[in-house]
Amino acid sequence: MKRAARHKKDSKKAISFYKLHYGIKPPYSVIMDAEFLKACANNGLHPRHEVLTELDEKMTPITTNEILAQLKEEREWESFKHAKTFFLMKEKTKGTAVRENVMLISDTAWKDRELSAAAQSIKRIVGRTNENHYLVASNNADLRRDLGNVSGVPLMHVDEELKKVILGKVGKASHYHASSTDASKLSAALSAPDKAFIRELRGEEGDEEKPVNTTPVVQTAAASTEGKRKWKVKGSNPLSMKKKRKKDDIR
Numbered sequence: 387m388k389r390a391a392r393h394k395k396d397s398k399k400a401i402s403f404y405k406l407h408y409g410i411k412p413p414y415s416v417i418m419d420a421e422f423l424k425a426c427a428n429n430g431l432h433p434r435h436e437v438l439t440e441l442d443e444k445m446t447p448i449t450t451n452e453i454l455a456q457l458k459e460e461r462e463w464e465s466f467k468h469a470k471t472f473f474l475m476k477e478k479t480k481g482t483a484v485r486e487n488v489m490l491i492s493d494t495a496w497k498d499r500e501l502s503a504a505a506q507s508i509k510r511i512v513g514r515t516n517e518n519h520y521l522v523a524s525n526n527a528d529l530r531r532d533l534g535n536v537s538g539v540p541l542m543h544v545d546e547e548l549k550k551v552i553l554g555k556v557g558k559a560s561h562y563h564a565s566s567t568d569a570s571k572l573s574a575a576l577s578a579p580d581k582a583f584i585r586e587l588r589g590e591e592g593d594e595e596k597p598v599n600t601t602p603v604v605q606t607a608a609a610s611t612e613g614k615r616k617w618k619v620k621g622s623n624p625l626s627m628k629k630k631r632k633k634d635d636i637r
Contacts, residue, residue, distance in 0.1 A: 390548060397440065397553045400540065404556070407564035408538035410519045412443035416542070417511065418472065420456045420504055421525040423465035425544035426551070433468055436551040437523060437542065447472040448520070450511070452504040475511060505529045512539060523551070530554075537563035 404410040416437055426433040434447055449472040457466040501509070505526055512520055516539045523542040524530055533539045534557040541554045 390550075393545075393548070393552055396555055400553055400556050401441065403560075403564070404538065404540050408516075408519065408560075410521070410538070410540065412441070412445065414441055414443065414445040414521050415448055415519065416441075416445050416521045416523055417448045417450075417475070417508055418453075418469070419508060419522070419524040419526060419529065420453050420460070420462070420465065420469075420502075422523045422542075422544060423453075423457065423468055424460075424462055425525040425546075426468075427462065427464045429544060429546070429549050431544065431549070431551065433465075433523075433551075434471075436544075440542065440551045440553055441521075445521075448475050449473070450475050450477070450504065450507045452502075452507040456502060456504045477507065477510060501526075501528060501532075509533070512536060535559050 401410075418433055418437070423433055425431075426436065437447065438445055449469045451474070454466065454469055454474075457469055505524075505528070508522060508524070508529065509532065511518075512522065512533060514536065516536055519538075521540045521542060522529075522533055524533075525543050530541050530543065533541060537557075537559045539557075539560070541557075542551055543554065544550070545552045
């Protein structure tokens, strides 16, 4: 129960992050691959209903011809029946946009493993920047790892332990791109007087760099003692000394 409650909180944070930094808004376009649909069937989950419950907003499920062909070849008829009701995304066979996306498959980060035709079709649709704001639901670990290198791609999968569909945490690529974009926007929004005031607060003068002092600092024994207060050697405290007794008193 604690894990489910913690996940629900993380899911809300993630979707709010994508809305704020990448403009991903409902109705969401969710591409569901064959592995995701099979995982839903194995756990008794309805893919459309589970994704809708997780996102808590309107969405459109999407499939491709390659995903349908994989399900048909593997005889996953229940998953195939669900996929047939989804919006069918058809890829263009001509055009510079498709040729640029095809280059994505040969990138150094992705060429170490061979993905199925269905997984490659998803990567081509998402592209380098996910400019069309797709969400991807996949239980293919290799595909999720590859898409994690693309900023602004929300990833979903079936959690076998919780028996439900979950939205993953925001990846490092998305965090890095969002922070760098926010910094550049903030710098561009500042006026020249504001930038000058900030430089003044930092102690900078214009765009000139401060000279660096390369002289080594060597502290001699004489220099280290110089400036220290010298205490005068005093005698013993007379109040703490015993008075001498006279000889008459002794007798």
